[in-house]
Amino acid sequence: MRTKNSLLNFLTSIVPFVVFVALGFLKIRVWQSSLDENIYALNQLFFQLFAYLSIAEAGIGALVQKEYYKLLIDEDHDMICKYYTVSKKMLRTVCYVIMAAGLILSFFLKYLAKDNALTQMYMQEVFLLFLAKSLVEYFMFSPRFVLTADQKLYKINFQMYFYRILETLMEIGLIYVGMSYVLVLCCSIVLRIVMNLHLNKIVFREYPWLHTVSDTQGLKIEGMKHVFIYKIVSSIQENVGALLISAFVNPISVIIYSNYKYITKYVNDFIYQLGTALTSSLGNLLYGEDNEEGYHTYEMINTMFYFIATFLTIAVGYCINSFIAIWVGENKVLDSVSLYCLLFVFYHTIARRPQYILKDVFALYKELQLISIAEAIATLLFSYMLVIHLGIKGILIAAVLAIIVTNFWYFPVVLYKKIFNKRPVLDFCKYFFSIGLTGSILWFSNKYLPAISKQSFLIWFVSSCVYSIGILAVLLMAYFLVFKSFRGLCGKGMNVVKDVIIHRRK
Secondary structure (H helix, E strand, O other): OHHHHHHHHHHHHHHHHHHHHHHHHHHHHHHHHHOOHHHHHHHHHHHHHHHHHHHHHOOHHHHHHHHHHHHHHHOOHHHHHHHHHHHHHHHHHHHHHHHHHHHHHHHHHHHHOOOOOOOHHHHHHHHHHHHHHHHHHHHHOOOHHHHHHOOOHHHOHHHHHHHHHHHHHHHHHHHHOOOOHHHHHHHHHHHHHHHHHHHHHHHHHHOOOOOOOOOOOOOOOOOHHHHHHHHHHHHHHHHHHHHHHHHHOOHHHHHHHHHHHHHHHHHHHHHHHHHHHHHHHHHHHHHHOOHHHHHHHHHHHHHHHHHHHHHHHHHHHHHHHHHHHHHOOHHHOOOHHHHHHHHHHHHHHHHOHHHHHHHHHOOOOOOOHHHHHHHHHHHHHHHHHHHHHHOHHHHHHHHHHHHHHHHHHHHHHHHHHHHHOOOOHHHHHHHHHHHHHHHHHHHHHHHHOOOOOOOOHHHHHHHHHHHHHHHHHHHHHHHHHHOHHHHHHHHHHHHHHHHHHHHHHO
16 A cells, blocks of 8 residues: 555656646746846845745654654544644744745845846845745645645645646746736635635545644644754755855856756655655554664665665756757856766755655654754855855755765765664665766767757757766666665566566456
8 A cells, every 4th residue: 555655646746747847948038038136136035045944944844744754654543633733833934934034034135136237126125925825835734734644645636736827827927928026926825715615624534524623632743853853954055055055156157057957856856756646655664663674665765765866966967058058058168077967965865765755754864963054054154165156056065065075975975873773884785886877978969979959949858868868778788787675676677577568457
């Protein structure tokens, strides 16, 4: 059942997600060609600011889902309703805190947007509307924590992406015909309210027993202090780059940086969809069965993510600059050093995704608190020192340095010791093998193969597909020969395919 639900969660999200991302590329092209450069750069700044404001959420979702895993196994509906009531109240309180903090922050926007010609009054108006749009999710999300923990996101995936795609089409259309950014934000707020009402109706139909209770008997969600610190750390690591570029460089640099981060973000979001599909399954497995079986299952998942990280880093690294040149212009292409730094961070994030899943499943925020703080401080210090002199390149170099001196070595040591009582020797071997293979193939490709064509999207797409298929074949052979866990994963995959074929024949 775990495998089936994980597969359904992934399959029902992947197709609409691809459509959503494709429309996102069109949206960026239309917005950059139709909107004033200052407004577009300001919109990117808002995303970074909201990430910091959303620290107030303090990991309520991850912590309450941890409780739901065990309660769903025990079918303890009464306790689930109590946790649901607590999480709902807390998320709504978070919304009020974020809005109040955002109102105060809005008076300082001019200082965070260097060389931006927009007025302070206009900045405040659109920022508060942007906050309202973003907070709709927080205000209405709490019922879906139960659905996520129960591995049944497939029941709402199509509907959720329908609304997201509709919102993107609306934003493209309104900006294309010359409507104001303010009107776009107002329409998005209305659509998001409708979407959340619809999705929650589906959740309550699935769990008719789910409701708020008048007395939670003093129930509290434990561990929020450690999650709160982790949220601060995570926001610094992920968003300090664009914020410092906006404050110390100029709007066009914000746009260039955001274009590349958009591509890597949505590839990472694709991987996150896979991770989300596996999170509940892995949580149920590690909580409900013996540790050794859980370890072997985890190692197969871990190897799969190293394979995915290697493939995607090579494919993106070889093809991305040609795509950027066609998409938004050759004047918005990164230099080689900046690109390779971006690719390292991209590789590391995907390769270590299973470890982030373990951290969330077991809520190991306290155990990883010290190194997370160290990584955030390193990121902030390196970024501040380098952005003034090197701009975008400085931000990306800083991200690489921060990972190397902190997260890279400490994170797996703590996780493997705490969960499996083992040393992460095999994990480090996979990391070095995969990144070495990635670097070697990229070096060979750039030195001996012709560059991907910039003539048109069609030629670029065909050339990139041919290259990627060749790389995929090489990597399949390499991983199959080197890793026993990858061979086991392939065997499990073949069994799933056989079961599907047999079931259809019946």
